[in-house]
Every structure is written in structure tokens, then in C-alpha cells.
Amino acid sequence: MQSIITDDLRLGYLDIEIDPTLDLVAEINKLKKEKNAVILAHYYQESDIQDIADFVGDSLQLSQEAARTPADMIAFAGVHFMAETAKILSPEKKVVLPDLKAGCSLSDSCPAPLFAKFKEKYPDHIVVSYVNCTAELKTLTDICCTSSNAVHIINSIPLDRKIIFAPDKNLGAYLIKKTGRDMVLWNGACMVHEIFSREKITKLKHQNPEAKIIAHPECEEPVLALADYIGSTSGLLKFIQTDAASSFIVATEAGILHQMAKVCPEKTFIPAPPNNMCACNECPHMKRNTLEKLYLCMKYEQPEVILSPQVIRDARASIDRMLEISERAGLK
Numbered sequence: 255m256q257s258i259i260t261d262d263l264r265l266g267y268l269d270i271e272i273d274p275t276l277d278l279v280a281e282i283n284k285l286k287k288e289k290n291a292v293i294l295a296h297y298y299q300e301s302d303i304q305d306i307a308d309f310v311g312d313s314l315q316l317s318q319e320a321a322r323t324p325a326d327m328i329a330f331a332g333v334h335f336m337a338e339t340a341k342i343l344s345p346e347k348k349v350v351l352p353d354l355k356a357g358c359s360l361s362d363s364c365p366a367p368l369f370a371k372f373k374e375k376y377p378d379h380i381v382v383s384y385v386n387c388t389a390e391l392k393t394l395t396d397i398c399c400t401s402s403n404a405v406h407i408i409n410s411i412p413l414d415r416k417i418i419f420a421p422d423k424n425l426g427a428y429l430i431k432k433t434g435r436d437m438v439l440w441n442g443a444c445m446v447h448e449i450f451s452r453e454k455i456t457k458l459k460h461q462n463p464e465a466k467i468i469a470h471p472e473c474e475e476p477v478l479a480l481a482d483y484i485g486s487t488s489g490l491l492k493f494i495q496t497d498a499a500s501s502f503i504v505a506t507e508a509g510i511l512h513q514m515a516k517v518c519p520e521k522t523f524i525p526a527p528p529n530n531m532c533a534c535n536e537c538p539h540m541k542r543n544t545l546e547k548l549y550l551c552m553k554y555e556q557p558e559v560i561l562s563p564q565v566i567r568d569a570r571a572s573i574d575r576m577l578e579i580s581e582r583a584g585l586k
């Protein structure tokens with residue numbers, strides 16, 4: 255499969271020294287205008303990137319925005335599979351990302367050739383894939399989902415149809431519990447969400463008894479069992495605004511705390527600790543993107559996401575089905 259091809263170029267221009275006196279925010283804003291570009295950023299990006307973005311959102315919102323933007327160029331501040339999804343939805347636009355190596359452990363855990371063999375064992379199953387997967391995996395998928403529409407997507411499938419769910423076993427197990435559907439699960443996981451420590455979260459709760467625990471469904475079941483609310487990043491963000499509690503222990507990537515503090519400055523947000531020495535949990539892939547790299551990718555329009563027309567066509571069907579079901583359900 256032809257995928258992103260511009261590694262050499264990227265390595266070349268990253269050696270370019272940026273003048274330290276340059277006002278990067280002003281330069282990026284200038285490039286946005288000059289190139290009719292839009293910056294889409296995920297909630298797990300560094301705060302300075304979230305603040306300069308035209309649109310900050312979860313995976314579903316970012317794909318909806320990529321599909322409707324009138325811009326000529328999309329600078330995608332997120333990870334590789336997200337930029338690919340934007341390209342699939344807007345193939346006529348140039349899609350660039352700040353760092354080509356911003357990958358995803360969950361996406362990596364499900365290589366398409368291995369999945370194709372796995373799928374052969376279940377010929378009568380419908381394939382639902384979490385959007386956190388490669389474009390190639392999406393070509394083997396019937397319907398995509400994100401964490402904010404997954405329950406709707408599973409519930410939209412007739413009860414007599416059997417389902418394979420890939421690649422996240424934790425989200426899959428959560429969906430089995432939530433929908434009552436028996437699904438065959440691929441054995442993948444997110445390196446960020448699977449290392450939250452149930453013991454440390456329990457200790458934090460004892461120290462902050464008034465705090466509500468909120469968690470992303472990519473977390474393992476023992477952590478989800480502690481949660482007062484489980485949802486996608488946008489779901490968590492909505493919950494803290496509508497719930498009466500004034501403090502929250504947040505079990506997802508720490509980048510979301512920036513938006514939480516912005517929308518509810520009077521509330522307290524405590525990042526849930528992982529099972530290592532760190533106090534909070536960050537995605538090393540998301541954090542590869544920096545303001546400097548965002549500036550360079552917009553200036554040089556590299557690295558660019560390039561996918562073959564066949565991959566775009568075959569992968570798009572699964573994303574379009576997801577977007578149609580989400581629209582019918584009024585999910586945004």
C-alpha cells in the first residue's frame with residue numbers, strides 16, 4: 255500500500271534551524287492566511303498547539319471537520335491515522351502533519367495483513383474497526399467507529415449479524431458490556447490508557463473523596479470499574495461542564511486537562527497516575543508534534559499524506575457509514 259512517502263524531505267527540513275527570535279504564533283497565522291490552510295488539533299496536543307488551532311476536537315469531530323472544511327490545506331496536529339482519515343475524507347486537499355513519526359500503539363497493534371488472515375476465520379462476521387487504525391485496515395472494515403459513537407454503531411447492526419471488533423480489546427470489552435453483543439475481539443490496546451494504576455487512582459480518591467473519577471473507554475476494565483463516568487474525550491469534556499462536582503480525577507491523556515481548565519476554571523482536575531514514576535499520562539506519539547514542527551510543515555507543505563486512489567475509495571466506505579450513522583443519531 256502506498257502511504258505517507260515524504261520521510262526524506264521531512265528529515266531534510268527538520269535540520270533547518272528556526273530563528274529563535276521568530277514569533278511562531280504570528281508566522282503560523284500568516285501561513286494560514288497565505289495558504290488558505292486550517293489547523294485541526296486533537297485534545298491530546300500540547301496546549302500551545304491547541305490554542306493556535308482553528309478547531310480542537312475528538313476523533314469524530316475532527317473527521318467531521320476534515321470532511322466539511324473549505325480550506326485548501328489541512329495541517330493535522332494529531333497522529334498519523336487521524337491525518338490519513340482527513341485525507342480519505344478530503345482527497346482533493348493537501349494534508350500535512352507536523353511529524354511523520356507521530357504514530358499510535360493501538361493502530362500498530364493491528365497490521366492489516368495479519369488482520370486479513372484473522373478475518374478469514376470469521377467469513378460471516380461484519381467488521382467494526384475503531385478509527386485508531388491504518389487506512390489499510392479501514393479497507394478491510396465494514397464500519398468504523400470512534401469512542402463517542404461506538405455504542406450507536408454497534409447498536410445499528412442487526413442482532414442476527416455477528417461482529418469482529420478491532421483493534422482495541424479494552425474498548426471492545428466495554429462495548430460488549432454496554433450493548434450486550436457478543437463480539438470477536440482483536441487483541442490490541444493503547445499504550446497510554448492501559449497503564450493507568452487502579453491502586454494509585456484508588457489512593458487519590460481516598461485523598462480527594464469529593465472528586466469524581468472519569469475515564470476513557472480505552473482504559474482497562476479494573477480502572478473503568480472505578481469510574482463515575484466513562485466517555486470519549488469530548489464526552490469527558492461535556493461531563494465536567496454539566497456535572498455538579500467541583501473536582502475530577504481524569505483517566506485519559508493529560509492534554510485534555512488544558513481544555514477542561516479553560517471551560518471550567520473554577521473546578522479542579524487531577525490527572526490519574528500511571529503505574530510508573532510519572533504523575534500524569536502523556537501519549538509520546540501525540541507529543542512529538544511541536545509548534546516549531548507545525549510551523550515547518552505549513553511553510554514547506556511537508557510531510558504530506560499521500561494515499562492511493564484505491565485505498566482512499568476502499569477505506570472511505572467504512573468511514574462514510576460511520577458518519578451517516580452518527581449524523582442520523584445527531585452525534586457531534
Ligand code: 13P
Nearest residue numbers: 312313314400401486487
Ligand atoms: P477520542 O478523542 O475520539 O476520544 O480518542 C482518544 C484517542 O485515543 C485518540 O488517539
Ligand code: SF4
Nearest residue numbers: 358359360444446537
Ligand atoms: Fe494511539 Fe493511545 Fe496515543 Fe491515542 S493515546 S494516539 S490511541 S497511543
